Amino acid sequence: MPQIPQTLHELTVGQLSARSGAAVSALHFYEAKGLIGSRRTSGNQRRYSRDALRRVAFVRAAQRVGIPLATIREALAELPEERTPNHDDWARLSHAWRSELDDRIKQLAALRDHLTDCIGCGCLSLETCVLSNPDDINGEKITGSRLMPERRAASRPPASRKPAEDTEDCC
Numbered sequence: 001m002p003q004i005p006q007t008l009h010e011l012t013v014g015q016l017s018a019r020s021g022a023a024v025s026a027l028h029f030y031e032a033k034g035l036i037g038s039r040r041t042s043g044n045q046r047r048y049s050r051d052a053l054r055r056v057a058f059v060r061a062a063q064r065v066g067i068p069l070a071t072i073r074e075a076l077a078e079l080p081e082e083r084t085p086n087h088d089d090w091a092r093l094s095h096a097w098r099s100e101l102d103d104r105i106k107q108l109a110a111l112r113d114h115l116t117d118c119i120g121c122g123c124l125s126l127e128t129c130v131l132s133n134p135d136d137i138n139g140e141k142i143t144g145s146r147l148m149p150e151r152r153a154a155s156r157p158p159a160s161r162k163p164a165e166d167t168e169d170c171c
Contacts, residue, residue, distance in 0.1 A: 010047040013038075020056040027056070034073050035059050054084035061090075066104060067097055 017024045030036045031046075036055050038046040055076065062072045075093050079085060085093075 009050055010039075011050065011052065013046050013048070016048045016052055016056065020053055020060075022056050022060065030056065030059060033069055035069065035076060051084040058085045058090070062093075062097075065097075065101060067100075071097070 011019070013024050013027055016022075016027055020027075022030070027036065027048075031038060036048065036052045036059075038048045038052070041047055058076070059069075059072055062075075063069070075089075076085070079089065
């Protein structure tokens with residue numbers, strides 16, 4: 001039985017870009033991040049196996065729903081080499097990612113609600129505003145925009161004062 005030449009199973013970066021809808025620069029980025037792989041020809045040109053099409057589609061779909069590239073790379077690393085993600089792979093991974101996405105949706109909804117409150121009152125209080133001052137420990141002790149404790153330079157004798165360029169709590 002005649003063998004099909006390997007070159008018919010491979011795509012150039014331009015062909016992969018045209019077929020996947022991803023920019024050539026994005027494909028190079030995905031490759032640098034370990035999301036897809038290629039081999040080099042004797043002329044140092046990239047050649048992608050056809051499974052790269054499904055991997056790119058997988059990466060782009062996961063990105064659209066907000067999955068970080070590091071998480072996508074971990075998921076793809078679980079697959080055997082040269083194997084494209086299939087329906088079962090996507091179902092398993094999307095189930096695992098669902099709780100992470102649900103948590104992010106809750107966080108975004110809370111931010112949205114606080115933004116509405118902030119716009120409604122307009123105070124941008126550094127003491128109480130959760131947008132301007134999230135989890136601020138100093139906000140419980142002192143209000144205002146000053147993060148450094150007040151200097152007591154006036155109470156020091158003149159000889160102990162430092163030159164302005166040596167002060168520690170300068171901006």
